[in-house]
Amino acid sequence: MRVAIAEDxxxxxxxxxxLLEDAGFDxxxxxxxxxxxxxxxxxxxxxxxxxxxxxxxTHSDEGLRASLEIxxxxxxxxxxxxxxxxxxxxxxxxxxxxxEGVGYLLKDRISDVTEFLAAVRRVADGGSALDPIxxxxxxxRQRDDDPLTHLTPREREVLVLMAEGSSNQGIADKLVITxxxxxxxxxxIFGKLGLPSTGTESRRVLAVLAFLRA
Amino acid sequence: xxxxxxxxxxxxxxxxxxxxxxxxxxxxxxxxxAGATTLTLALTSGMAAAELGxxxxxxxxxxxxxxxxxxxxxLAWWRRPASRFGPLMIAAGFxxxxxxxxxxxxxxxxxxxxxxxxxxxxVFLHIFLAFPDGRLKGRFVxxxxxxxxxxxxxxxxVRMYFGGFGxxxxxxxxxxxxxxxxxxxVQLTLVSVxxxxxxxxxxxxxxxxxxxxxxxxALLVDAFAVGxxxxxFLFVSAAFGGxxxxxxxxxTFATLSLAPTVFLIGLLHARLAxxxxxxxxxxxxxxxxxxxxxxxxxRSLRDPSLELAYWLPQFETYADVEGRPLxxxxxxxxxxxTLIDRNGEHVAALLHDRSLQDEPELLAxxxxxxxxxxxxxxxxxxxxxxxxxxxxxxxxxxxxxxxERQRLERNLHDGAQQRLIALSLELSRLEQRLGADxxxxxxxxxxxxxxxxxxxxxxxxxxxxxxxxxxxxxxxVALESIVAHASLPVRLRxxxxxxxxxxxxxxxxxxxxxxxxxxxKHARATSATVDVSRMGRQIVVEIVDNGVxxxxxxxxxxxxxxxxxVEALGGRLxxxxxxxxxxxxxxxxxxx
Numbered sequence: 001m002r003v004a005i006a007e008d009x010x011x012x013x014x015x016x017x018x019l020l021e022d023a024g025f026d027x028x029x030x031x032x033x034x035x036x037x038x039x040x041x042x043x044x045x046x047x048x049x050x051x052x053x054x055x056x057x058t059h060s061d062e063g064l065r066a067s068l069e070i071x072x073x074x075x076x077x078x079x080x081x082x083x084x085x086x087x088x089x090x091x092x093x094x095x096x097x098x099x100e101g102v103g104y105l106l107k108d109r110i111s112d113v114t115e116f117l118a119a120v121r122r123v124a125d126g127g128s129a130l131d132p133i134x135x136x137x138x139x140x141r142q143r144d145d146d147p148l149t150h151l152t153p154r155e156r157e158v159l160v161l162m163a164e165g166s167s168n169q170g171i172a173d174k175l176v177i178t179x180x181x182x183x184x185x186x187x188x189i190f191g192k193l194g195l196p197s198t199g200t201e202s203r204r205v206l207a208v209l210a211f212l213r214a
Numbered sequence: 215x216x217x218x219x220x221x222x223x224x225x226x227x228x229x230x231x232x233x234x235x236x237x238x239x240x241x242x243x244x245x246x247x248a249g250a251t252t253l254t255l256a257l258t259s260g261m262a263a264a265e266l267g268x269x270x271x272x273x274x275x276x277x278x279x280x281x282x283x284x285x286x287x288x289l290a291w292w293r294r295p296a297s298r299f300g301p302l303m304i305a306a307g308f309x310x311x312x313x314x315x316x317x318x319x320x321x322x323x324x325x326x327x328x329x330x331x332x333x334x335x336x337v338f339l340h341i342f343l344a345f346p347d348g349r350l351k352g353r354f355v356x357x358x359x360x361x362x363x364x365x366x367x368x369x370x371x372v373r374m375y376f377g378g379f380g381x382x383x384x385x386x387x388x389x390x391x392x393x394x395x396x397x398x399x400v401q402l403t404l405v406s407v408x409x410x411x412x413x414x415x416x417x418x419x420x421x422x423x424x425x426x427x428x429x430x431x432a433l434l435v436d437a438f439a440v441g442x443x444x445x446x447f448l449f450v451s452a453a454f455g456g457x458x459x460x461x462x463x464x465x466t467f468a469t470l471s472l473a474p475t476v477f478l479i480g481l482l483h484a485r486l487a488x489x490x491x492x493x494x495x496x497x498x499x500x501x502x503x504x505x506x507x508x509x510x511x512x513r514s515l516r517d518p519s520l521e522l523a524y525w526l527p528q529f530e531t532y533a534d535v536e537g538r539p540l541x542x543x544x545x546x547x548x549x550x551x552t553l554i555d556r557n558g559e560h561v562a563a564l565l566h567d568r569s570l571q572d573e574p575e576l577l578a579x580x581x582x583x584x585x586x587x588x589x590x591x592x593x594x595x596x597x598x599x600x601x602x603x604x605x606x607x608x609x610x611x612x613x614x615x616x617x618e619r620q621r622l623e624r625n626l627h628d629g630a631q632q633r634l635i636a637l638s639l640e641l642s643r644l645e646q647r648l649g650a651d652x653x654x655x656x657x658x659x660x661x662x663x664x665x666x667x668x669x670x671x672x673x674x675x676x677x678x679x680x681x682x683x684x685x686x687x688x689x690x691v692a693l694e695s696i697v698a699h700a701s702l703p704v705r706l707r708x709x710x711x712x713x714x715x716x717x718x719x720x721x722x723x724x725x726x727x728x729x730x731x732x733x734x735k736h737a738r739a740t741s742a743t744v745d746v747s748r749m750g751r752q753i754v755v756e757i758v759d760n761g762v763x764x765x766x767x768x769x770x771x772x773x774x775x776x777x778x779x780v781e782a783l784g785g786r787l788x789x790x791x792x793x794x795x796x797x798x799x800x801x802x803x804x805x806x
Contacts, residue, residue, distance in 0.1 A: 009628065011636040019643060053686075059624065060686040084631050085673055087683050088698040089691030107631075108669050111638035111662055113646060137695075142703040144741065 001124050002045065004029040006037035006063065007052040007082070016050065016110060023117050032056065034066035041070055041077060048078035048124035052107075053090070064090065071102065078123035082107045086131045088138065092213065095128070099205040103129030103165070118170070128165035128205045135163040138212035150192050158185040163208045167201050232295040238288055241304060245284035248311040249277045255317035276314055279471045283307030286474030296571060298348025299341075303474065306337045325384040328374060332366040335405060335445045338470055339412045342442060355415055362408040369401035402453035406446035413439045413446075441469040491576070495583050504535050504591035507584065511564070514580055521545055521565040522588070524595040529603075532563060535591050537598030554581045554588055562588050609782040613717060616680075623680035631672055638665040681723055689719045693744065696727050701734045702741060702759075709747040718803050721779045722746065722755045725787070725801045728772050729757040737761025737797060748805070752785075755801040764793035776801070 003025050007013040017027045029040040033056045041049060049070060053063040067079045071094075080103035081094060091104050103123040109131065110116050119129035139148065139160065151159065154175075161171045168186070172179045186204075190197050193211055198204050256273030284307035291300025313334050315327030340359050343350055350356045373379075376397070377389035416439050444466040451459045494514035502510060512520040523532035523540045532540045542551075542563065550571045552564040570577055581588075645658045676682070684692040690708050697704045713719070726744055733739050739761030746755050767773050767789050780787040785803040 009632040009636070012632055012639070015636050015639040015643075019639060022643070022646075054627070054682075059627075064687065084627055084635075085677065085683065087687070087691055087695045089694035090683075090687060092694070093691070107635050108638070108666055110635065111642045111665070113642045137698050141698050142700065144703050 001047045001121070002026045002028045003120070003124070004031065004037060004040050004044070004046050004049045006031040006034060006049065006055060006066070008032050008054075008056055008059075009052075012107075012110075019110070019113065020117075020120070023113075025120070034062040037066055038069065041074055046074075046077050048080060048101075048120060050080045050082060050120065053081055053083040064093070067094065075101070078102070078126065080105065080120060080123045080129065082110070086133050088134055088213075091130060091134045091209075095130075095206060095209060099128040099130075099165070099202040099209070100200075101126045101128075101202075104134065105129060105131045106133060119165075122165060122167070122170075126202065127167065128202045130164050130205065130209075132160070132164060135160050135212075138163070138209070141212070147193055151189065155185055155189050155192070158182065159189050159208065162186065162189075162201075162204060163212065165202070165205050232292050238292060241284065241288055245281060245288075245304075245307065248284070248308060249281045252277050252280060252311055252314040252317075255314060258317075258319070275467050275471065276310070279467070280307045280311045280314075282471055282474040283310065294573075296574065299345065300348070302341055302344055302348045306334075306341055309337045310334045321382045321384055324382050325374070328379060328383065329367060329370055329385075332370055332401065332405060333363070335409065335449075336362045336366045338445070338473075339409055339442060341473075342439070343412055343415060358408060358411055358415070362405065365401060365404045365408070369397050369404075373397045373401070399453045402449040406449040406453075409442040409446040409449075413442045416442075441466065441473060444469060491579050491583060494580060498583060498587050502587055504587070504594045507587050507591050508535070511580060511584060515566060515570060515576065517567045517570060519549070519567060521549075522591070523563045523565065524588075524592040525560050525562055526592070526596050526599055527560075528596070529599055533595045533599055535595050535598075537595045537600070537602050539599075552577050552581065554585070556585050556589055561585075561592050605782070605784065608778070609717075609784075612779060612782045616717065616720060619680040620682075620685065623676050623682055626672060626676045626679070627682070631669060631676070634665050634669050634672070638662055638669075641665070681720065681727075684719050684723045685716055688713045689722055689746065692719075692723050693726055693746065696723075696730060697744065700730050700742075702739060704730065704741070705743045707743070707745045707747075709745075710753070711748075714753060714805055717783060718753060718805055721783055721785070721803060722753060722801065724779060725755050725776055725799065726757060728776050729799045732765065732772060733757075733759045733761060733797070736765060737763075739796065749802075751804060751806075753803045753805050755803070757799045758796060760796045762793070763791045763795045763797050765789070765791040765797050767791065 001024075003020055005013055005016055005020075005027065007016065007030075013030055013032075017030055020027050028044050028046060029037075031037040031040060034051075037049060037051065040046075049067075051063045051067050053067075054060070055062040055066070063081065063083075067081050070077055070079050078101035079094075082105055083090075084107050086104060086106050094102055094104050101123055103119055105116075105119060109119070123129050139156075148156070148159075157175060158171060161174060166174065168179050168182045171182045175182075187197060195207050195211055198207050253273050256276065257270070283303050287300045287303025287305075287307060289300070290297065290303055294300060309330070313327055313330040315323045316331060318324050318327060336359070339362055340350070343355050343359060350359055371385065373394050374383050374385040375387050376391075376393045377383070377386045378391065378394040379386065444462055448459065448462050448466055451457070451462065491514055494510055497510050508520065508522045511522060512518055521540075522535070523542060523545065524535065526533050526537075529539070532542050534540055542565075545565050548568075549565045550568045552566065552570075553560060554562045554564060564577075564581065566577075641658055641662050645655060645662075648654050648658070681692055683695065690710065693706060693708065697706045714722075726746075730742065730744075733742055737759045739759035742757065742759040744755075744757050746753065748754070773787075773789065777787040780801050780803060783803055785801060787799070787801045789797065789799050791797040
């Protein structure tokens with residue numbers, strides 16, 4: 001899998017690059033700013049880019065803008081956005097139209113190597129990866145007459161993993177249950193929340209997010 | 215506030231003394247003699263009758279032209295000694311007289327008069343361009359007038375040298391009708407062109423002036439320009455045989471002879487202005503607020519473009535009545551400045567139309583009458599300037615604090631946080647290499663957890679220092695996050711397009727986050743709304759809850775700090791918190 005990294009901290013960029021190479025990724029480019037990243041995306045066929053949300057020169061939203069541009073112009077390239085803080089509002093911007101091939105994780109997640117690499121692969125394959133903090137924030141959001149209270153704890157767990165972008169197989173592995181059991185949970189949850197069942201796993205993410213945010 | 219170096223353009227003391235009465239008497243007598251001479255010559259000469267018909271009418275018009283310029287000039291000189299316009303008018307009158315010597319029977323006088331035949335139109339051009347102070351301003355205008363005189367006299371002499379004026383012309387030497395014909399055409403055409411160029415200069419001046427000249431003077435200039443166009447038309451017609459020559463000739467005579475009268479009307483206007491001084495005094499006795507003072511002065515000086523600039527010695531600058539600094543250099547462009555002093559101290563400067571310089575008595579009277587009001591205005595301007603400075607310094611203090619917090623947050627982000635993440639990553643890779651050593655695995659895992667905890671704490675600290683998400687992604691994104699984290703259901707409505715200025719966004723962010731924190735702590739509310747919208751030139755942020763109300767707005771630094779932030783931006787923070795009726799916090803922030 002071919003990957004490009006945009007991160008202005010050298011230490012982290014090098015570490016990330018070694019981590020990915022050790023895991024068998026082909027790190028095609030290491031970029032220090034958004035312009036360089038966009039140039040590399042135009043020049044090489046890539047499966048996924050990993051982008052720091054704060055990049056030079058102003059360290060405000062350069063990374064985010066580059067990510068949105070890549071998502072619009074190169075839909076086949078997965079975009080995994082990393083940040084030292086995660087914001088519900090930014091997640092909504094990133095996933096505004098689709099949750100396909102997009103991820104938004106706290107930088108800290110890198111150190112959980114297995115999880116992180118799984119997330120990179122998922123995003124490269126067109127899936128999604130949403131930081132647990134975002135999901136838990138949305139889940140714990142105060143609502144009048146909260147329909148989430150009708151879910152069992154197990155259903156809640158499945159909902160969280162689903163929102164984070166896990167596939168049915170991933171959920172089954174994590175909760176140590178069969179995929180058939182996962183499918184059953186999913187349809188029960190959709191029924192309780194009054195959501196129409198959707199096809200792909202990334203569409204599922206969008207539907208759940210839209211519900212949680214409403 | 216920057217200090218302004220200031221050079222007065224004119225001062226009341228610069229007024230010149232009027233001419234001695236004996237001199238005026240002498241000019242008057244000479245003028246009358248000139249008029250009588252012209253009249254005599256016209257009535258005794260058969261030539262004028264052949265050329266223009268009614269000899270008496272022609273004679274009277276010519277004499278009127280001569281006398282009106284001479285006596286108008288005397289009056290102007292006497293009333294406006296600072297201006298050279300009076301002497302110039304007198305000179306024009308006498309030049310006109312000299313050109314009438316062409317009617318004389320004496321050959322020397324005739325030749326002299328003929329040589330000056332075409333000078334009067336040029337004198338008129340000169341006068342028009344020199345209005346109102348009698349000086350020709352600008353190199354182009356001076357060259358234009360000089361060339362015009364040279365053309366009028368020079369080509370006349372050429373024509374006389376080559377004959378064509380009969381036997382009484384003493385300059386005739388080589389008779390050559392062809393040369394005479396050509397010289398005449400060239401001469402008339404050139405004089406026409408000069409006159410039209412003069413009109414062009416006058417029009418350009420009015421356009422460049424950009425602000426309303428005092429009305430009577432504008433009228434005068436317009437009247438002048440018409441006369442010049444007529445002269446040009448007349449000469450072109452004479453040279454190439456155009457229509458209505460006779461009618462235009464009469465109209466030109468009429469316009470030119472009316473010009474001095476218009477100038478006298480201008481003088482009379484100044485007398486009218488002096489009666490406006492009485493109105494000013496009455497207005498000053500009433501409750502004239504400092505902001506109305508400028509208008510009152512403009513009315514009594516008949517100069518709508520008038521500006522009043524107060525001198526603020528502490529700030530070493532001029533300012534308007536609101537205390538806003540004024541750049542006198544820019545304001546004084548094309549205008550005259552009169553300084554107003556009181557008790558030996560400089561108080562203000564009056565920037566007015568230059569033509570007012572011709573009425574120093576009026577200026578002195580008006581500024582003296584307005585003395586106390588001007589002093590009051592200055593005090594108000596000073597007070598406002600101080601308030602403005604205070605507001606500015608408060609804004610700067612908060613802004614400096616904000617910048618420092620931003621810098622700290624940036625340092626944390628790029629420094630400690632980045633290193634901790636890299637360290638944690640390194641530990642993970644080490645853990646993978648280590649293989650199956652349960653004890654080491656456990657300890658590494660523990661270390662990573664510690665780092666994760668530190669990162670989480672650092673993140674909270676950094677966010678507390680400066681909400682980077684606001685400066686990075688704007689108010690909308692930042693508020694969505696606050697609301698998502700709120701401990702009660704919050705309905706968020708944002709009706710804003712695009713980004714606002716950063717200090718404004720940060721202030722609005724703090725208003726919302728502090729208010730929601732207060733609601734969580736004290737209000738015992740079950741729901742709240744946050745509204746952000748633009749109302750004209752304001753961003754209005756409103757937070758309403760349905761809690762117990764009765765919040766203590768005095769104790770605690772939270773609300774006070776918010777109010778400081780909002781007021782430093784020139785905005786207003788208000789809180790309604792009736793007991794049992796919920797709490798409403800409303801911030802109005804001025805925006806571009």
